[in-house]
Amino acid sequence: MSEGGPALVVLAAGLGTRFGGDKQTVPLGPGGATLLEYTIHDALATGFGRVVVIVRAEMRDAMLASLSKWLGGRVPFACAVQEREAARAKPWGTAHAVLAARFSVRESFAVANADDLYGREAFGEIAEFLRHESATVPTYALVGFPLRDTLSPVGAVNRGVCEVDRAGMLTRIVEHTGLTWDAAERDGLLDAPVSMNLWAFTTDVFAQLEEGFSRFRAQHAADESTEYLLPTAVQSFIESRRARVRVLPAAGKWCGVTHADDAPRVREEIAARVARGEYPRDLWA
Numbered sequence: 001m002s003e004g005g006p007a008l009v010v011l012a013a014g015l016g017t018r019f020g021g022d023k024q025t026v027p028l029g030p031g032g033a034t035l036l037e038y039t040i041h042d043a044l045a046t047g048f049g050r051v052v053v054i055v056r057a058e059m060r061d062a063m064l065a066s067l068s069k070w071l072g073g074r075v076p077f078a079c080a081v082q083e084r085e086a087a088r089a090k091p092w093g094t095a096h097a098v099l100a101a102r103f104s105v106r107e108s109f110a111v112a113n114a115d116d117l118y119g120r121e122a123f124g125e126i127a128e129f130l131r132h133e134s135a136t137v138p139t140y141a142l143v144g145f146p147l148r149d150t151l152s153p154v155g156a157v158n159r160g161v162c163e164v165d166r167a168g169m170l171t172r173i174v175e176h177t178g179l180t181w182d183a184a185e186r187d188g189l190l191d192a193p194v195s196m197n198l199w200a201f202t203t204d205v206f207a208q209l210e211e212g213f214s215r216f217r218a219q220h221a222a223d224e225s226t227e228y229l230l231p232t233a234v235q236s237f238i239e240s241r242r243a244r245v246r247v248l249p250a251a252g253k254w255c256g257v258t259h260a261d262d263a264p265r266v267r268e269e270i271a272a273r274v275a276r277g278e279y280p281r282d283l284w285a
Helices: 035-045 057-071 094-099 120-132 181-186 204-220 230-239 260-275
Strands: 007-011 050-055 077-081 109-113 139-146 157-164 170-179 193-201 244-249
Touching: 007 035, 007 094, 035 050, 035 057, 035 109, 035 120, 050 057, 057 077, 094 204, 094 230, 109 120, 120 139, 120 193, 120 244, 139 157, 170 181, 170 230, 170 244, 193 230, 204 230, 230 244
Parallel strands: 007 050, 007 109, 050 077, 139 244
Antiparallel strands: 109 193, 139 193, 157 170, 157 193
16 A cells, blocks of 8 residues: 555446436535545545546546545546447446556555445545555455445345355355345345445456456457446456455445435435534535
8 A cells, every 4th residue: 555545446437327317426415515525535534545536438527627626635636437339338337447447546445436425434444454454365355234224215226245254254245136125134134244335455456357357348248238347356356266355344334325216315314424523514615
């Protein structure tokens, strides 16, 4: 890790299909801040020293203008574009999005979604892991949130459910689609740790993702609905013993938006945290 602290890579190139638009740019805080801003604010408070936001090409100029307004003079920042072929409507997926940061990141880094509020405690766990982790085999980390805390009351969600050994290492991550409270309770999954895409990586991951994406693209180039997803990529690293992943139990509470009707609940949660003094009303004042 560099002396300036780890980098934060925020995935903001998604289309927000279920939400109905770019949810990463929707104001949800009482002072008009977005979830992206809260994520960056929490990361900086725990020692992160660089911010790279992954965007679609058409978002780049507007995002750079926003980052300049919030972060100018605070930390180095950049936008990296997740390239998409003209014939393909959807981005290539979250693992491909992380690859877009490979020319902007030189230090160990965290990956986070732009539409999730993880809380300062979660970033503190990631920062602590990156400060002390050194191993011969690349060792990464994932914050595992209890599934019950990540379900939406207004619709089904998809979650990567983690299987963890006694040493706290990830053995398997399985994508479950269409999860509701009833379905999760029926399957005994409510307390299972799940991935909300809050990861810690060293730069070793870039070569691994590049190799994996080359294979993925060769197999799925004609299928526009298939994506190269970060949990799937990491699972392949574990199975081939090219990396290990420690699952860090979440110390704080997650909230986020999947569906448009999630927004009022998230606004209430952020307002409550502001009232408790966890965030200032005007985030960058």
